[in-house]
Amino acid sequence: MSNRTLTFSVFRYNPATPEIKPCMQSYQLKEAGGMTMFVALTKIREEQDPSLMFDFVCRASICGSCAMLINGKPRLACKTLTRDYGTKITLMPLPVFKLIGDLSVDTGTWFRRLSVKTRAWVHTKKEFDPTVLEERMDNATALEIYEPERCIECGCCIAGCATANIREDFLGAAGLNRVARFMVDPRDERSEQEYFEIVGSDEGVFGCYGLMACEDNCPTKLPLQYQLAFVRRKMAVAGLKR
Amino acid sequence: MLDTGISPQRSMGRNPRIDLYLDLAQLISGFLLVGFLWTHMVFVATIIIGADTFNSLAQFLDDYYLSYVGIPFIGLVALIHVIVVVRRIPNRYQDYWRHARTIMHFDTWTWIFQVVTALGIAILASIHVFAVIMGWPIDADTSAARMHAFWWFYLVLLILGEYHAGFGIYRQFVKWGWIKRKTIGFALKSITVIIVALGLAALWVFVQLGGALR
């Protein structure tokens, strides 16, 4: 199909060998039909440089492992086709997150901390009773919860966000979206004031500049503008009430 | 690894709602300034109808002391706006610059322009206010003369002001989710075009007037 030869310029740094300074390394690869960055990087590792570090798990844009900067933009590498790019492709690790090595960053720890900070689980005083039927819920409500729940914690919104790049403690769009998920869930009994304590500050929703890099970079196409605005309005009301 | 997420500054007596208040202050002061800017433009544009209308409007504002309340008030609002907004400018602005350069995201760049235009407006508007006050009271002839000589100055101020206001409002609409993104962008572009057109028309009249009076 294609007979292009691609040149990948890849960021290299291994924290285990700090004496070797970070640098960009070039690899050449013959493009194949329908080649994704996953296929390309795997080929490079297997055929040219087995020390190259990067993360893929599902290779199907479901798990959120493989985000990186492709020509400067945060993208899921597994669902990025090489044919959409020129013959020169630059790959960098995501900013904000701690570097593990080369293209691999520690999004896992970041998002776990986020869950702890936002106390991202259903808060209820009810006990589970195995002998009774489930509580009823409107299907529309279930879908409304599912919408923000779709976030795959890839970190693209965080890497592209100016605030998150500057403020270490900023929850980012993924964090605010996660809070929105619990706000719309009738099973969560938290009051607005409790949510206000979590996101009613510059660390949360008032730190957001509204530049929407998050929404533009989200590979899951979450309606982040809608979710951020929803949280902002709710928190403004909650904050003014008392 | 498990921390509670409550940062010490926040638990130590700082008003927990302060960030909300500051955000609202930015929103409200911004809207007031835009409101002022647009009223101002409409007033100025009365010159298109004729020098008399313009003069009597200025007279009217003067007579009822509206100018003496309005100017300091707007000055104060502008000051508040500057103060609450300045905290948004990253203290490590190099970080922002580096970020904007690597990410290449359109909206992120507009924010940088927001900062630049704000600086420009602060300087130019102060000069303008100073000049107006020095030449008090306002009337069509002196305005026209100033216009004629410094038309480029007003052109720059006008464009900066419109740009800054347009995008500022756009940003607030986006942030509060009052309008869906993309549609609002279009709406504001049109608004900006209208205002700039109006402003240019006013400027043209001034220049004409100034030339005739010479």
Place this chain on the structure above:
Amino acid sequence: MSNYQTHITDVLIIGAGLAGERAAIEASSHGLDSIILSLVPPRRSHSTAAQGGMQASLANCAMGKGDSTDIHFADTVKGSDWGCEQDVARLFCETVPIAVRQMAYWGVPWSRVVAGKKTLPNGQEIEDTKDKEGLITGRNFGGTAKWRTCYTADGTGHTMQYTIDSIVISLGITVHDRMEAISLIHDGEKCLGAVARCLRTGKLNVYIAKATVIATGGYGRLYDASTNAIICEGTGMALALDTGQVPLGNMEAVQFHPTGMVPVWILITEGARGDGGYLLDKNQHRFMPDYEPVKKDLASRDVVSRRMIEHFRKGFGVDSPYGPHMWLDIRHLGAKHIDTNLREIANICRNFAGIDPIKDLIPVRPTQHYSMGGVRINSEGFAYGLKGLFAVGEASCWDLHGFNRLGGNSLAETVVMGMIVGKKIAEYALGATLEYTSDVVEDAAKQQQERIDGLISGRHGREDVFQVRREMEETLMDYVGIFRTGPALQTAVDKLQVLHERAQHLGLRSSGVGANPEVTAALRLPGMIRLALCISYGALQRTESRGSHAREDFPKRDDANWLKRTLAYWPEGAVLPELKYEPVTITELPPGDRGYGESSASSKK
């Protein structure tokens, strides 16, 4: 030499998928301290990829009316081709409804019943009644008599994993992600924990625990074409096998999914056919009804996969550079349905194949999908052969699935097992004491350090990891696929034995420092080849066809000789697994006809 970090806990859980995390919650709610290890952050586990749903006989939706645990039981046993443990299946079917409701209580936004009349794609009119409105609904899945697959739009596994993980976080359970268990520590009688390699730094860590749980998921990636995530390499099963004490059950039972998308092998969920999609051949003829007049495109997976291959062989496959394939047609479902209920499928088609399922046909082919076999445990979750070792989820052979798992039964299995086995683990750990000699631990760690050093120094040889690995994948694909024959299986065993020998002489091409991915691959490979040998050798010995194990030279099920389970052991230094057999527990439903598939078709003729 003890340059490793040691962690001591009550319960060590290897694997943070649904099964592992659910078991951890159980242990923690019994007041035990537990540590979960995972290759990746928990929410990136393979469980999140399951889109279709989980079976539970709630009988809420119109097409689920009259469903019961008995019917679910019968479906499961038939699906397994009578290879499952019926006491386990019974326990499972009785517990699933509770498990689903508990997941709802914890936060899964299950899709709910919406009352009203609906018309199915086949023209049938159904009505969801007002009294069931708002209860958890179900969708159609292959091999089931009723609609009972509970789901959340198109992301069931995702929402389940995120919810379970949120509970794990709320309970403050320790998770060490990017930490790969590379061997179990045991003294021949008791399991004492595991040696793990940190995938951030490459350093060794030792975990000592009263109870150790294997929850590492399946081994799909032993095959060249698999729907599984690339981390599904069966490492946990290999850990158990390598103790020499613990057997793996029914490794020859490998499920193929009829609809892996060509050529990336990403799964197109059964939901597509459940919602009314069907398969077409190269003449765009809908061929499944010719073979399976009743269940049509929704016969159980093994049957549909085999019918596709049969149809290929008759020359009806669509030719492509990646081999023959069929078409999956969902165009008639309409843009609205596809973009909401099947959004994920639509995205996959668009992003990974550049096709639009609203307008185009989807190229599909049977692809490796699920491992029925695994660490053999008893009905309470205790592994055979070592005290203090347990297994849950796809890594285990509890034996709910026998020779073919029903779609939707494995997500259900993960949480049900987490509940049931989790409780047994807790009871065991509460009664156990932490006794171990430091020699055993020291030796175990040293052995692993030597393996790593050996690889780095290259003193055992210069075999290329990726080369050997590729040959293994191709061998399984070519000779241990959907239809099997004696000679092909023998070829596979011979080739794999050679590869196993070569895998003893791996040498690195890179430096091997830090979290080096070549070291990671090299450490896994020998164990993976042993698993491949368990699969092929077990398949070679089993001279019958049952469920997904289809021998062309023995096309009939043979209950007289083979109503039994294979147990594969790997004694130290062996070159082939040692196979033993045990009877299958039959408590309620004696072996009979599945009512679909080849046997019933031939009995009709």
